[in-house]
Amino acid sequence: MSALQSAEETVPEETSAPAPRPFRRPWTVWSAWTRRWRERYPAAARTLSVAVTVLAAVLVVAALVMPDTVVRLGPAEFLRIPAEAVIGAAVLLALPRRPRVAVAAATGVLLGATTVLNALDMGFDQYLGRKFNVILDWSLLTDAESYLEDSLGRGATLAAVAAVIALVLLVFTLLALAVVRLSNLLARHPGTATRGTLVAGVVWITCSSLGLQIGGVPIASDSTATALKAQARRVSDTLRDEAEFRKVARVDAFGNTPAGQLVPDLRGKDVVFTFIESYGRSAIEDPVMAPGVDRTLDVRTRALAKAGYHAKSGWLTSATYGGSSWLGHSTTMSGLWISNQQRYRTVMASDHMSLTDAFKKTGAFDTVGVMPGVQKGWPEQKWYGLDKVYNAFQLGYQGPKFSWSTMPDQYALQQYQERVHSKRPADGRSRMSLLILTSSHQPWAPIPKMVDWDRLGDGSVFKGIEAAGNKSADVIADTTKSREEYGKSIQYSVTALTEWLQRYGTENTVLVFLGDHQPIARVSGNHASRDVPVSVVAKDPRMLDKIADWGWTDGLRPAHDAPVWKMSSFRDRFLTAYGSTPHPKKG
Known part of the structure; x- marks a missing residue:
């Protein structure tokens, strides 16, 4: 037998290629992994779940009661009962699953926007002695970037701008996820949630009526609603002022x-x-x-x-x-x-x-x-x-x-x-x-x-x-x-x-x-x-x-x-x- 024949005889038979692995969405993979982890470590999973829920509640409440000036920042401001949370809980309890999740996510995004506007109000109040104007002041952010570049250098400025953008996106994401998580918790325990919402509402009304305070700060809060009304009034005043000032000039x-x-x-x-x-x-x-x-x-x-x-x-x-x-x-x-x-x-x-x-x-x-x-x-x-x-x-x-x-x-x-x-x-x-x-x-x-x-x-x-x-x-x-x-x-x-x-x-x-x-x-x-x-x-x-x-x-x-x-x-x-x-x- 020649060497060529031997080589030909030892060639393995052609086999079909392995079937491609089915595509699995990242979220599906993550869900499967977390499910297996919860099954393997049930006690740790429960502890982590409670911690995440508490953190979500803290984030939402902090965003709802956040002041719009640096001088008001203090522990007492964050120990308040936000009326918006009570009303939001009542609305979410009344909605079916899909509308509830959609409303919860949209509410979180709105809360994120309010938080960012509050932060801008703080900054403008410290640097310009007034609140941020959503119509007029966006161009000043470019001036602020130029000022930072002149003061700290281009590298530090780019890093600061990137950090701010990342932080803003994180605020929107975390608050949206937090509100959705809390809405799911309400849906899983409707009876307890309903009673808790009623109690919170009664407490808020009582504190508001009696003017109860902690360290000079009212316990009953409607900070977010007040901030949104102030922004709307600022927009209205700006539009009206434009026409009036043209006449004055x-x-x-x-x-x-x-x-x-x-x-x-x-x-x-x-x-x-x-x-x-x-x-x-x-x-x-x-x-x-x-x-x-x-x-x-x-x-x-x-x-x-x-x-x-x-x-x-x-x-x-x-x-x-x-x-x-x-x-x-x-x-x-x-x-x-x-x-x-x-x-x-x-x-x-x-x-x-x-x-x-x-x-x-x-x-x-x-x-x-x-x-x-x-x-x-x-x-x-x-x-x-x-x-x-x-x-x-x-x-x-x-x-x-x-x-x-x-x-x-x-x-x-x-x-x-x-x-x-x-x-x-x-x-x-x-x-x-x-x-x-x-x-x-x-x-x-x-x-x-x-x-x-x-x-x-x-x-x-x-x-x-x-x-x-x-x-x-x-x-x-x-x-x-x-x-x-x-x-x-x-x-x-x-x-x-x-x-x-x-x-x-x-x-x-x-x-x-x-x-x-x-x-x-x-x-x-x-x-x-x-x-x-x-x-x-x-x-x-x-x-x-x-x-x-x-x-x-x-x-x-x-x-x-x-x-x-x-x-x-x-x-x-x-x-x-x-x-x-x-x-x-x-x-």
């Missing part, structure tokens, strides 16, 4: 004033309006920040007086708090109360005259803006009436960013001096400038330090200062440190601005500077006012004589009892004080 006391009758008493002057980021009343009156800030204000008042400058200061109540600085800027300049993004968009699209545009309309002033915080297109330039705007990329800065702030205030002021202030306008015109200083923007780490003005160059001198400063993450996590560093940042900004005036100002310089809003609640406190300081500084005594009847305090530090005006009243008072004649424009 069309009315302007100086809207038809001829060019020759606008700010005649400032002709020939070099007028500079400056906003200092987060410069609020707390900087001057809070026991942690005030000593250093007040000392700086007093020192700088004396230094300016020695150079021939004098100042008067008062208070304005800002339309915003903790952030959204553009609302404070536009409120001051428009004479309108611009407290939300919708109003801001309405005004920016209108022909309502801004204070800065009033100078442009005279034809006697060049108008310039220096905006180191602007890092993208800024169509608002047209409404502000600015002939030229220098943004963050047009000031030649080659130094490091200081967290959110693109450059130190001292550098921005030096660039303003070199590019604008030192160059006289053509045709003998005057100049009006709008400056937005950013070094006192949160998280107040690292903070720039003053350097010799002649050494500023392209800003590279700040590299060592930035590297040696505090890390943003360390300051953000420490409330006391945040308050201390905030105070230092205000001292820096005020010093930079007033040193610029002392060094480069002239007989014709008129400086108006103010804060745009108070710092966040973690720094200013949960019950801080919305007031910000405002000062007018000039060498020409006639400029301060024009506002003598305002009752403001002499110097850069306003007295505690100095007049307080709404920020929206400043435009008309300023125009009137410096000779403008009202010619109303009616909508």
